[in-house]
Amino acid sequence: MNQCRLRSLVQMKRKLALAQLATDHHILAQLGLRTLKTSSPLCGAHDLDSFANGCSAAYIERLYSKWKRNPKSVDESWDELFGGGERSVSKRMPVQTSHSRKYRRAPVERTVVKARLGERTASGAPAPSAPPSDWKNIDDHHTIQAIIRAYQSRGHLAADLDPLGIIIPDKGASVDGSQRNAAREVLRQHYSYIFGDLNAMFKLPSSTMIGGDEEFLPLREILDRLERIYCGHIGVEYMQITSLTKTTWIRDRFEKPGSLDLNKEEKKLLLERLIRATGFENFLAKKFSSEKRFGLEGCDIMIPTIKEVVDRSTNMGVESIYIGMAHRGRLNVLANICRKPIADILSQFHGLAATDSGSGDVKYHLGVFQERLNRQTNRMVRITVVANPSHLEHVNPVLLGKARAEMFQRGDTCGNKVLPIIIHGDASFCGQGVVYESMHLSDLPNYSTYGTIHIVTNNQVGFTTDPRFSRSSRYCTDVAKVVSAPILHVNADDPEACIKCARIAADYRHKFKKDVVIDIVGYRRNGHNEADEPMFTQPLMYQRIRKLKTCLQLYSEKLIKEGVVSDNEFKAMVSQYDKICEEAWTESKTMKSIKYSSWIDSPWPGFFEGRDRLELCPTGISTDTLKTIGEIFSSPPPPEHKFEMHKGIHRILALRKQMVEDKVADWSLGEAFAFGSLLKEGIHVRLSGQDVERGTFSHRHHVLHHQTADKVVYTALDHLYPDQAPYSVSNSSLSECAVLGFEHGYSMASPHALVMWEGQFGDFCNTAQCIIDTFIASGETKWVRQSGVVLLLPHGMEGMGPEHSSGRMERFLQMSDDDPDVYPDTCDCDFVARQLMNINWIVTNLSTPANIFHGLRRQVKMGFRKPLINFSPKSLLRHPLARSPFKDFNECSCFQRIIPDNGPAGKKPECVKKLIFCSGKIYYDLFKERDDHEQVESVALVRVEQLCPFPYDLISQQLELYPKAELIWAQEEHKNMGGWFYVQPRFDTALLKNESETRCVSYHGRPPSSSPATGNKVQHYKEYKAIIKSIFGELTPENKARLEAIIKEQQDKAKADSAPPAKSGSSPPAKKGTSDKKRSGSVPAPAAEPTAAAAEIPSMKEPPSKNPRSPAKRGTSPSYKGETSIKKRSGSAPVPSTAPSPSPKAQADRSPSNTTASRPHFVKRKPAQEPASKRKTQKTPEEEEPEPTTPQA
């Protein structure tokens, strides 16, 4: 049956059915004594009703094929449609007569009917024959249906939402002489069509519940009810929701007559709460008339609304509520929702000094944590108002992260126990991008908070800006439509309507675990703050506001009129609350100081008590644990799972296994050891960010994907130990701001978790700058609230262009709050821990897998929590030299703040001419170049792994160890970036400590620039060469000859290798010999087969086509070479990362007391050496006209 034919049949069937009904009605009406009630299949049967709702052809087609196979498998009413069977519809439509209403029909005009009784339908089918009057009746019913739908979908446009009357719904149009809100905007083309007889009875379609138990209503009543429901003080937007269950649920709640009415007691309670909300603001206004408090006046009903949500939700089982909000009405929330003692709040106005440390924050930003008995429900509830910065809306993701973390801790897998509520301003809700970004987390499996209740205090102005200048959308709430949230707009001067919305919102969130929005449309009685003059900018609005009665006045008058309370009762209620405030005021005046810590929103009970905060617990782990984790991490899923892996993953796992056998770890193993060992110790580990499961550079592969089954994955770290803590690794939405904020919030919920956010590239972290600045950098200082969140920011100049090179280390370092001019007490036996404890965050640029392992474990081994900002490597993830032997992870090992030179230079420090301090990836470049320049004895390389807090003690040791050496800071970043500006004054301070010191540290790196990196490979390479030349000078002819010999040897070998094409995965192992030995310092091929992402990272070296040493020119398979060489190398020439720590004896030998070097006087800092790239350099043949390389994505 074709679709067209089917559709026309459906239409015909529907018309016939309705015609049948109409005919019956007609007969009854003609008899003049019948009124109707039906329980007929036609009216009750959903099949037919769903026709009217637009049943899809696909559905009917399905029914048809069912019917074709077996006519009895579908309801017999379909027989007629599908095959004209004997079972007739009319047989099944007994119309029962009943009572009450008289059915009336509109007069039928012949012309209209005629037009509709064309000989054929549009599809060409013959028109069914029916009396013209029936067609009119059918059309009338259709129109009623359309009117109902119009109210449901557009009624909010005509709703009376605005107490100010600025948004005036068009009230001019009336259909029956009465003023109706719903005008043409809602009813559009249906407007004039049907209203000839307002008393005509209509059967209500199943898509509305306005009838309650009644199935028929006169048109007038239908319109009145729709008006009241959709165009009164509530405007409900829900037709954007695609789920029929949800829309039906909402309709049911709004439309059913009487379903939202408040009883007398409820009204009284509402009045009482409104008295508190208004009374609190009045009291503050009276006592502190010129103080900023960002009062709620004009939206006072927000407090009873939140309270209703709290009551309702706790009644349904919620035990913990997180509230995020800005300034407006915040003090009121603290007093009347959290029940923070009013005296404590008032004490913030008295200008008292704090007895604890920190910078504090303005009173309307402070966080609160209260556990209180909810008297309405008689249940305990924890209410947290999350501390927030001025930056509007940026608390949203932080709050969501906190809420999610608490859900995790409680094992609340669907948000039954924890509820997030976010309170927004109208201007900020639609203006701030973070709102949208946070909303998008709402349904992601690893970020969902199972529905957030959003409440907008919509005062119709943002500071001085009118909505028409601050948004292009009709409503400030339109952003919520992206998650199909129902949006309940409500007039703030109708308290009962607000409470109804609160109830529906709480119930909706409870039932569907989805976001819902209440938009309380009110006004702002004062200026933006109490000292602000609003008449400058909104004169007419404020003239109108001055004339308005307060919501409390209006509602008390209403209740007095209704007899719910008497005038005296009301006055008594008002003065009772006033008395409470006065008493709190008296109490607050006795307070002599405040404590920042009493405003903490994330108490960690039991974490600090009895703990020596300065104790740094060891971070090393046993070899057995390493083996267990290594074994599982390098193994495919157990065979019984029949898990089909990508063959590249097989190779990666095989390489991992080889490393485990060789007792050496690359970056991915180092990470896995850190995560796995913490999981073993019961520490929950969470890693989130864009593409973190695989890793942007394809090094991690924590989540393996079945190659032929959808959504079947395997995460080895979930299967390490039977009683391990849960591991959560999750690719995030493509947002930095919301996701980082979320993880920061998550990290604050408990100190017993390692929470990490990884940037795709460090460069993109600046789209989360607000979170970094206002929460991570300064959160503890402002709000006494700790976080151990880890930021992993891929960083390094790899020739990948301006936005794929820099995690902006300089910014993090600049925000570090240690004093560059103060040399700390390094003799303090707790120096290391104290330094960490006193800093606002830790900044590292780690260069070995062992150090990332210790660095991450240290995060949870400290007696306090600090954010860790680590600049992660990219090419080092596979660099054969960036490996650590197992001994660097064991119980005797620890985090290395610096890694000294342990090669020939470090062994004879007195012969060293240059001491180069560097950090991160450049170390491997310098290591190789030093080798090429044959300066391994005269140049010492020291890696500063922990930049902040600056390791003064170790740096001083190094300075003393190399008394004759010229001091150099080498970095690949531009001079105004990277670590230079941070380390320079600190080196000076360290040098100044020694009175006999005359040296200073000079800079070797790229010159200042506004752009973090060039996008041109040729320039990139030139810059690199210039840095190298400025440090090591030109290659000597001997150096060149030696290197050329090596290159030739490699080329010959490559040729030989490429003669018969190498079989994949079976490249011959690298030969041991001169070249092998010499290449120990070069940047070898990637360890694993390069993937698309890996291929994004070019070698730091020359463009491949001109560089015969590059892997591409060598023509060798990059996959196994590095591995084999590592394997072969074990036990041969020392690899730097395998021997990072000097033996205790060596350390003792080099200790300052053992050095006999003279100590020259300190001299003022020499001007830094001319920036490398600015000096004239002689080009080597290699440098000239290198071919451009593939640009990165």
Ligand SMILES: Cc1ncc(C[n+]2csc(CCOP(=O)(O)OP(=O)(O)O)c2C)c(N)n1
């Ligand atoms: C991100 C950000 N931009 C600008 C401001 C300055 N500011 C403070 S309040 C405000 C108006 C906010 O209007 P709205 O969101 O409607 O809240 P209201 O103050 O009206 O309650 C502005 C622009 C800010 N705090 N944060």
